[in-house]
Amino acid sequence: MNIVLGVTGGIAAYKAAHVVRLLKEAGHSVRVVPTESALRFVGAPTWEALSGQPVQTDVFTRVEEVEHVLIGQQADLVLIAPATADSLARIRAGMADDLLTATVLTTTAPVVVAPAMHTEMWFNPATVDNVAVLRARGVHVLEPASGRLTGADSGPGRLPEPQDIVDFALSVLREASPRTDRSDSGLLAGRRVFISAGGTREPLDPVRFLGNRSSGKQGAALAAAAHRFGAEVVLAAANVDSAILETLPSGIDIREVETTAQLESVCREQAAEADIVIMAAAVSDYRPAQAAGHKMKKDGDAGLTIELVQNPDILAGLVADRREGQTIVGFAAETGSPETPADELARQKIVRKGCDILVFNDVSDGKTFGHDTTHVEVLALTGTGVVGLGVFTGEKADVSVSVMETIAKHAVE
Numbered sequence: 361m362n363i364v365l366g367v368t369g370g371i372a373a374y375k376a377a378h379v380v381r382l383l384k385e386a387g388h389s390v391r392v393v394p395t396e397s398a399l400r401f402v403g404a405p406t407w408e409a410l411s412g413q414p415v416q417t418d419v420f421t422r423v424e425e426v427e428h429v430l431i432g433q434q435a436d437l438v439l440i441a442p443a444t445a446d447s448l449a450r451i452r453a454g455m456a457d458d459l460l461t462a463t464v465l466t467t468t469a470p471v472v473v474a475p476a477m478h479t480e481m482w483f484n485p486a487t488v489d490n491v492a493v494l495r496a497r498g499v500h501v502l503e504p505a506s507g508r509l510t511g512a513d514s515g516p517g518r519l520p521e522p523q524d525i526v527d528f529a530l531s532v533l534r535e536a537s538p539r540t541d542r543s544d545s546g547l548l549a550g551r552r553v554f555i556s557a558g559g560t561r562e563p564l565d566p567v568r569f570l571g572n573r574s575s576g577k578q579g580a581a582l583a584a585a586a587h588r589f590g591a592e593v594v595l596a597a598a599n600v601d602s603a604i605l606e607t608l609p610s611g612i613d614i615r616e617v618e619t620t621a622q623l624e625s626v627c628r629e630q631a632a633e634a635d636i637v638i639m640a641a642a643v644s645d646y647r648p649a650q651a652a653g654h655k656m657k658k659d660g661d662a663g664l665t666i667e668l669v670q671n672p673d674i675l676a677g678l679v680a681d682r683r684e685g686q687t688i689v690g691f692a693a694e695t696g697s698p699e700t701p702a703d704e705l706a707r708q709k710i711v712r713k714g715c716d717i718l719v720f721n722d723v724s725d726g727k728t729f730g731h732d733t734t735h736v737e738v739l740a741l742t743g744t745g746v747v748g749l750g751v752f753t754g755e756k757a758d759v760s761v762s763v764m765e766t767i768a769k770h771a772v773e
């Protein structure tokens with residue numbers, strides 16, 4: 361998403377540098393628009409280096425590109441952090457004599473402001489009135505934090521921490537996201553989609569298991585996206601946190617499973633009916649040859665050797681029994697190795713597995729697992745070889761919509 365970060369002239373401007381970084385890490389494109397006075401606190405090179413985009417403050421630079429209108433028009437969100445008392449007054453008045461105010465005046469995207477100022481200024485009736493008017497006009501105002509201010513004084517007026525600003529701004533963006541427009545497309549109306557999510561667990565004894573770090577967020581988000589595209593969705597949830605499952609629309613049929621054997625039986629049953637099968641679950645490749653019926657006890661100082669046997673490859677089985685016209689999607693989380701980069705392993709995997717589509721997550725350096733953001737590449741196996749269908753970065757919820765859309769278009773072609 362295109363986010364405009366307005367920075368106004370307060371001592372807290374330095375904290376906005378971290379805001380840029382967090383937004384970029386979440387996969388967004390960030391255009392920083394500082395005011396002249398903001399540049400007295402943090403210079404343009406810092407903003408340019410962090411955002412990778414040019415920085416200007418006035419409406420007379422790059423006039424031929426009509427930037428004072430374009431930046432606001434192209435924004436998905438305008439965030440101003442810190443927003444000084446002066447900038448709130450100027451936005452309330454509808455001024456447009458610098459690039460930031462002109463951007464706020466032209467945008468139809470949501471506007472979020474994070475005010476920061478001395479307590480007296482924050483409680484001054486002029487500011488109170490400005491904030492009330494801005495709120496009434498639909499501007500999202502993040503309450504300032506309480507704490508140490510610039511001088512020796514303290515009280516409400518402090519800029520909240522960058523992570524809190526970003527969380528607030530992205531929640532506003534999610535609410536307003538064009539995802540809802542895409543959802544109405546009915547792209548998958550009348551189709552049955554089966555998705556597996558989470559990670560299987562193999563019991564060692566009644567209290568211990570072998571498992572993996574998959575949270576199930578991505579698979580659950582795919583199920584939500586398929587549901588929004590009009591599909592009839594069944595989700596096999598392998599050890600997915602109930603907090604994730606509770607956020608799903610009630611129309612999704614959820615089957616909770618624990619082990620690979622349980623998952624395989626649900627997959628077999630559901631794949632027999634589904635038009636699209638998506639194996640997003642991280643399936644344990646091995647399980648203990650025997651699970652103890654009672655809690656295992658330590659045996660003196662001796663180590664413990666557990667014999668593992670291989671689990672069936674569920675995806676391979678589904679590919680072997682593919683129904684006519686069915687699209688089967690695999691997932692690959694790869695870290696790569698010194699010899700073979702992660703994306704090459706993914707290309708080899710789609711050929712080896714024989715699935716129609718492979719969604720490839722780069723999980724090197726602990727990326728992806730349990731996080732809200734992700735970076736995926738969607739590959740398809742065609743008669744002429746492996747082709748890329750798209751690369752998506754951002755919040756798992758947004759990326760899942762794009763991935764589901766890509767799968768749906770490929771499947772109905």
Ligand code: CTP
Nearest residue numbers: 639641643645671672673674675690691692693
């Ligand atoms: N998968 C499966 N059954 C298994 C293992 C994996 O259905 N026993 C599916 C996963 O759900 C995923 C895809 O296969 O969609 C790839 O999973 P991955 O663990 O990367 O594949 P492996 O075959 O285990 O490959 P390798 O161990 O060689 O990386």
